[in-house]
Amino acid sequence: MSLSQRFFAHTLAWGDDAQHRLYGDRKRQLFADLEGTVVEIGPGTGVNLPYLPGGLRWIGLEPNPRMHGYIQERLENRDLDATLRTDPAQDTDLPDDSVDAVISTLVLCSVPNVAATLTELRRILRPGGRLLFIEHVAAETHTPLCWFQHGIRPLWKAVADGCRPDRRTGAHLQRAGFSSVAIDRFHIGMPPVSPHIVGTATK
Numbered sequence: 214m215s216l217s218q219r220f221f222a223h224t225l226a227w228g229d230d231a232q233h234r235l236y237g238d239r240k241r242q243l244f245a246d247l248e249g250t251v252v253e254i255g256p257g258t259g260v261n262l263p264y265l266p267g268g269l270r271w272i273g274l275e276p277n278p279r280m281h282g283y284i285q286e287r288l289e290n291r292d293l294d295a296t297l298r299t300d301p302a303q304d305t306d307l308p309d310d311s312v313d314a315v316i317s318t319l320v321l322c323s324v325p326n327v328a329a330t331l332t333e334l335r336r337i338l339r340p341g342g343r344l345l346f347i348e349h350v351a352a353e354t355h356t357p358l359c360w361f362q363h364g365i366r367p368l369w370k371a372v373a374d375g376c377r378p379d380r381r382t383g384a385h386l387q388r389a390g391f392s393s394v395a396i397d398r399f400h401i402g403m404p405p406v407s408p409h410i411v412g413t414a415t416k
């Protein structure tokens with residue numbers, strides 16, 4: 214376990230309350246009708262667990278083992294059939310068409326290859342299954358925020374566990390082969406991790 218993984222886990226845990234304030238209402242709405250088997254990629258400290266309906270089979274894929282203690286603690290208060298693994302989102306080791314939904318919040322900015330990761334997530338979703346996401350994305354081109362995201366990227370990537378603030382995740386989702394993609398954009402005013410997208414990609 215590296216020092217940076219430990220540092221990032223502490224930082225994330227410290228920001229959990231702010232996350233509930235910033236994203237709580239959107240998460241309640243997005244996750245309300247989940248059922249069956251749900252894979253969550255990069256659950257971090259388990260900050261989404263309080264928003265999930267009871268009775269789900271939940272598979273968390275969290276490569277940073279330093280996060281697992283936080284997740285286990287949150288799982289103790291939840292009626293979920295839960296499994297926690299370290300497989301990365303781009304190589305889940307799950308069968309084709311085997312899950313009802315995948316959750317990704319603030320993770321697609323960090324995966325090494327977003328197109329390959331979306332291919333893998335689409336592979337494991339059953340036909341009609343949904344990828345539910347909240348992600349921060351690149352700002353409009355030729356804006357000061359866009360230039361700032363480009364400039365700070367190397368430093369940000371180093372201190373924020375591989376996060377790229379200027380990733381065009383919405384465009385990647387649109388061309389990842391899903392049968393439909395619904396995306397809303399919103400701003401929380403926290404550069405460089407702004408604007409955000411929230412939505413659903415259906416297989």
Ligand SMILES: C[S@@+](CC[C@H](N)C(=O)[O-])C[C@H]1O[C@@H](n2cnc3c(N)ncnc32)[C@H](O)[C@@H]1O
Pocket residue numbers: 225232254255256257258260274275276277280300301302303317318319320323324325374
């Ligand atoms: C910014 S945190 C977000 C955590 C949580 N989803 C949230 O909304 O607070 C990014 C998370 O993605 C995880 N992560 C990074 N690369 C990953 C990968 N390739 N596959 C799955 N998770 C990954 C990190 O360990 C971290 O927990």
